[in-house]
Amino acid sequence: MERKISSIKFLRFLKTVLLYIIIYALALVVLAPFIWMILTSFKDMSEIYVYPPKWLPSRLNLENYINAFSAAPFGRYYFNSVFVAAAVTFGQLITCSLAAFAFARLRFWGRDVLFFIFLGTMMIPYNVTMIPSFMVLYWLGWIDSYAALIVPGLASAFGTFLLRQFFMTIPKELEEAAYIDGATKLQVLRKVIVPLAKPALATLSIFTFMGVFNDFIWALIVINSETMNTVQLGLAIFRDRYLTQWDLLMAGSVTAVLPILIVFFFAQKYFIQGITLSGLKE
């Protein structure tokens, strides 16, 4: 009898171990493209074109990175991407805070209807607004400029919603004291609400930055000169030009992926919050 129980326990233990092995193996499969990309980016062509594949590069040479950066102005692409993503993020923090404050704290005629319409715009797919938005920018003469990449992203229904929900949870007593001291609404927002809403602002910043940095289709549509390329657009063009130069392409990919991965490792919680709140935003 005792032997039977211990053998059941042993089986159960075995099953648990097996489960862990499977899940770790799955994680390895999911991470394989990343590992493979990084390893390939250090190899020279003679090590890349071998079968069966050779996992480790013979040495850690950065030549591919240097070559990739000289084959295409990745430095410039980088500047463009970071500049645009930072500008959009900063802009959204301001416009969304202002709008969220109006929806959370001010009373005005039609507020709830307007808010409902706002939420409704989140359901409009990107590709419906894409063509006329392009035409608006064309009429404004903004095609192929930073403005084309930045201005359409300066407001966000998702961001406004996120901040409004957070602002609603802040107790009003704090603001009342400020109003008694003669503060204006803008001052209350800046000095009282914004400092308290840092976690929500952080989620919005990280989520927006990631979205803009990774954006491809919009840049593809509105940009046509090489100096205006973002990292993603530059990489896609690079792919067309150096079809099978995997040494350069992998170095380029590492470059395009690294900043977001680094931010992700340190601020994972904000990414996950953003995903959970928005459901899904591709």
Next chain:
Amino acid sequence: MFYSHRYINKNKYKKGDFLSAFLFLSPTLVIFTAFILFPVFFSFYLSFHSWNMFSGDTTFIGLQNYSRMFQSAEFWQVLKNTAIYTIGTIPLNMVLSLWVAQILNKKFAGRKFLRTAFFAPVIISPVAAAVIWRWMYDPNFGLINYSISFLGMNSVNWLNEPTAAMFALIIMGVWKTFGINMVLFSAGLQGIPDNYYEAAELDGAGKWAKFWHITVPMLSPTTFFILIMSMISSFQVFDIVYVLTSGGPMGSTKVLVFYVYEYAFKFFEMGYASAISYFLFAVLFILTMLQVKYLKSKVYGVA
């Protein structure tokens, strides 16, 4: 004292809230009008016109764009491709993400690391991801063909054969997005009270009984939400298609948004492209309404 605060505050609200609300909202309203509201209506208007941006030809043609679309063999092919991609990714995606979410819901060593690993593909740029996968799918030196050789399978020319290319796209799509659903399922699982499971255990329920009688029904709102959201996003897939296969070979992976993109920004036929995008909008709108309706019934406790 407390009373007087409230009183003062109320007066403050009444004075000129409308003007300040307008000022606070104006930056957002300007951007939204120019880049969402105007486009939604203008796109609809465009879809009834033959509108070439550069030649300046803007003729009202009624429903001709729509009839042209429904008579185009390419349109039906593209719609079919999009449907295959959607139907191909979703079941795999949902089963995998629910399974992983369930395992990661238990406490064990390395759980955090695993969650990070499974989520990593979600946050990286689709362009870079597709470049990496092109290398993975390389017919001669790629990791995929190398891996399947251990299973005794022959090399496949992944991105140059129509069926294989769609399959390759689906696998990459699942890899790229299942982390989102994993996170959403995790949140759903955490919402199920532990005592449900404890009570079931006392009644002698096994693992599968608990799964089918507690997890599945309790998770159904999450599952439905994920299903609809995944359909909405799969129907709009573009970036990974553009870089991985460029819609080829022989149009076998050309999807709806790619088709819209081609007509709008390669041929500059804004009218026809708008008609296609409005068709897509209609499909997505129906899906969204299903979602809203279902959520409403949840709120009133029907489902």
